[in-house]
Amino acid sequence: MTARVIDGKATAAALRERIAGEVVRFRDAHGRAPGLAVVLVGDDPASTVYVRSKGKATLEAGMESFEHKLPADTGEKELLELVDRLNDDPAVDGILIQLPLPRHIDADKVLTRIDPDKDVDGFHPLNAGRLAVGLDGFVACTPLGCLKLLRAERGDLSGLNAVVIGRSNIVGKPMAQLLLAESCTVTIAHSRTHDLPAVVRGADIVVAAVGRPEMVKGDWLKPDATVIDVGINRIEAEEDGKGRLVGDVDFASASVVAGAISPVPGGVGPMTIACLIRNTLVSAARRHGFSLPEDL
Ligand SMILES: NC(=O)C1=CN([C@@H]2O[C@H](COP(=O)(O)OP(=O)(O)OC[C@H]3O[C@@H](n4cnc5c(N)ncnc54)[C@H](OP(=O)(O)O)[C@@H]3O)[C@@H](O)[C@H]2O)C=CC1
Ligand SMILES: Nc1nc(=O)c2c([nH]1)NC[C@@H]1CN(c3ccc(C(=O)N[C@@H](CCC(=O)O)C(=O)O)cc3)C=[N+]21
Known part of the structure; x- marks a missing residue:
């Protein structure tokens, strides 16, 4: 049996198209486009690439x-x-501070300084708290993108066993909160988890956000499980001299057992960027009392 490959690139493109349509309506109503400010400190090559693709997606959606x-x-x-x-600039609806920040800067202090209602990354503690208690706020883009892929693949998620591997504030924890809100039975695994393969074997849904190349193997999976691979790991050059990108899941063995699996690249990454521009539009809309489709 071969798993369905969850096409994050196509799902993200469709979402971005819908957002662009809503941006046109917003501009007609308010005479300006939603605006996203992205702040990059230093010249880390990966961060520079991400910031460039965020800027490009923003402009393609008709935003500033x-x-x-x-x-x-x-x-x-x-x-x-x-x-x-x-925070004070009325043309700015969303603020993103690219992480990681250089070590001499206290990232928590900077993230907490962002106006929570412009925090389109969803990293401010107030937005983490809003998510935890079920209030409207901003949800971090990567877990939000994962949830959109899961909903598109599985529909109603209630009652399913979900295992999230990783407990970071930016991926694992908010992912677990979102799945709990969908009425999944949620397990959060991490580096101290005993017998991780056995834990994963109980899961209908697996979200891997670990940062360890190809760690999750096919024989850890329950047959037909839906697997979302968040990992972005750059593997050193092989004999062809080119580096390549792999996820936290061993795609070759997993795709034989899983029912559906998101690839790397082309899975969660493009959804993260689409959700960032989605959150920016939502921010602008909230500020102006402009209504958007419920399911955006
Ligand atoms: N596609 C996208 O848009 C994005 C992708 N990423 C990628 O997702 C991955 C995770 O990112 P992030 O959450 O920031 O990473 P962190 O390093 O902050 O967290 C990693 C988590 O994995 C856990 N972990 C580490 N080793 C193991 C192990 N052997 N077994 C089980 N759990 C383990 C850690 O446990 P413990 O807490 O015990 O240390 C920790 O909770 C990375 O590859 C990153 O590049 C991240 C953001 C966006
Ligand atoms: N404040 C902040 N917010 C973030 O959301 C944030 C951040 N800092 N720091 C770094 C991580 C990482 N991240 C990714 C976004 C898109 C892709 C992406 O589009 N990936 C493509 C491949 C890109 C490539 O080839 O390198 C894909 O998976 O298909 C990946 C990773 C957002 N992050």
Whole structure:
């Protein structure tokens, strides 16, 4: 049996198209486009690539993109002052501070300085709390994108056993909260979990957000499970001299057992970016009392 491959790229493209249509309506009503400010400190090559693709997606959706590229030695005070200016800028609906930040900057302090109602990354503790208690806020883009893929694949998720591997604040924890809100029975696994393969074997849904290349093997899976691979791991050059990107799931063995599986690349990554522009539109709409389709 071969798993269905969950096409995140196509799902993301369809979502971005719907967003672009709503952006046209928003502009007609309010005379301006929603705006996203992205702040990059330093010149980490992976971060530079991500920031570029976020800017491109923003413009393609008909939104305004404000990129702030700061040198690696930017002081914390200077960055906090920029956040304050963006918080006060009426053209800015969403603020994203690209992570990781250089070590001399306290990331928690900076993220907590963002106006929670412009926090389209959903990283502010107030938005984490809103998610935990079921209030409207912003949900982190990667777990939100994973949920959209799961809903498209499985429909109603209630009663399903879900195992989330990883407990970070930006992926694992919010993913578990979202699945709980869908009435899944949720297990959160992490580096101290005993017998991880046995835990995973009980899962109808597996979300792997670990950062370990191809760790989850096919023989860990329950037949027909739906597998969402969040991992983005760059593997060093092989004999052809080119590096390649792999997930946290061993695609070759997993795709023989799973019912459906998201690939890397082309799975969760494109959904993350689509959800970022979705959250930016939602932010603009909330600020202006503009109504959007429920299921966007
Ligand atoms: N596609 C996308 O849009 C995005 C992809 N990513 C990718 O997702 C992955 C996870 O990211 P992130 O959550 O930020 O990573 P973190 O490093 O913050 O968290 C990793 C989690 O995995 C757990 N873990 C580590 N080793 C094991 C193990 N051997 N067995 C079980 N659990 C383990 C850790 O456990 P413990 O807490 O005990 O240390 C931790 O909770 C990375 O590959 C990252 O690149 C991240 C963000 C967006
Ligand atoms: N404040 C903040 N918010 C983030 O959301 C955030 C961040 N910082 N720091 C880094 C991680 C990582 N991340 C990705 C986004 C898109 C792809 C993506 O589009 N990946 C493509 C492949 C891209 C490639 O080839 O490198 C894919 O999976 O198909 C991957 C990873 C967002 N992150």
